[in-house]
Amino acid sequence: MRAGTIAIAGRPNVGKSTLLNRILGEKIAIVSPRPQTTRTRILGVWNGPGVQAAFFDTPGIHRAEGALNRRMVEVALSTLREVDAVLLLVEAGTGPEGRVEVGEATRFAIEQVARSGARAVLGINKMDRAPRQSLLPVIAAYKDLHAWAEIVPVSARTGENVDKLLAALAAHLPEAEAPLFPPDVLTDQAERQLAAEYIREQVMLLTRQEIPYAAAVEIEGFDESEREEGPHGLLRIDALLVVEREGQKGIVIGKKGELLKKIGTAARQGMERLFGCKVFLSLRVKVDERWSERPEALGRYLP
C-alpha cells in the first residue's frame, strides 16, 4: 500500500478547509468567506483502496503582520517541510477580459512551496466558478511557475474532480507496510477543540470588521455525564468567547444579547450534527486585552 502525509497549502481563502471536509465527508475544519479562518494545522485522515493519506489543512500563507498571523504562517511553512507531498491550492479565477492573472499573494505561496523542496501537486480550485474554456489558459499560466508533479482543476464545493486529485496525490505517497493511523482515526482534534472551532466559525460568519480577527474561543466545561447517542443524550458545553477590547465585548453581545444568542444557536446546531446528540451551550464573553499581539497568549487561544 501507499501511506503518507500531505499538506494542503495556499494563500488564504482558496478553499483548503472546504476541500479537506469534502475529501473526508465530515466537517472537521471551519470555513468562512473571510481570509485567515484557519489558525492551526488540522489533521484529517483519508483511507482509500490501498492508500492512506494523512492531510494537514494549514493556515493561509501570506506576508503576515502581528503575532497571531506570524504564528499562523509559521505553522503552514513548517508543515510544508515535514510532509511527503504538498497540495498547493489556487483559485481558477480569471481577471478582466478572461486574462489569467497570477497575483502576488499566489506567487508568494508558490515561492514558499519551492523553498520547502517538497513534491507539489497544483490544485486549481473553484472550477465551478470558472467557464470551462478558461481552464486551459489558467493551467498554462501556472505550468511554468513551478515543477509541478501534476496539475488538477477541482471544485471543493461541488466535489468535481476530487477523485482525480486524490488519485494524483496518492501516486506521490511513499510505499508503506502499514497505514500511519488506525482506520477509525479521522482527525487529531479533540471534541472540545472542535466545539471551540464551531463557535469561532459563527463569529467569522456573523460579525464584521475587526471582530472575527479579535475573537478566540475557550472551552471551560465539557460535561459528558448525560451523553448518549440519539435524542436523549445531552452534552453540556461552557464556552468563553474571548475578544481583545471592552468595546468589542458590547458588539458581539449585541442589542439585548441578540448577536451572541445567534452565534450560540448556530454553533450549537452544528455541534448537534457533529456529535450526534443534543447540546446545551452556555456562551459568555471575556476581554483579554490585545491577546492576539501577545505571543505568550497565543498558546492559550490557538488550539
Ligand SMILES: Nc1nc2c(ncn2[C@@H]2O[C@H](COP(=O)(O)OP(=O)(O)OP(=O)(O)O)[C@@H](O)[C@H]2O)c(=O)[nH]1
Ligand atoms: N465557488 C466555490 N467556492 C469555494 C470552493 N471552495 C471553497 N469555496 C469558498 O471559498 C471560501 C473560503 O473557503 P475556505 O475553505 O475557508 O478557504 P481556506 O483556504 O481554508 O481559507 P483560510 O483558512 O482562511 O486560509 C468559502 O466561502 C468557501 O465556501 C469551490 O470549490 N467553489
Ligand SMILES: [Mg+2]
Ligand atoms: Mg481554512
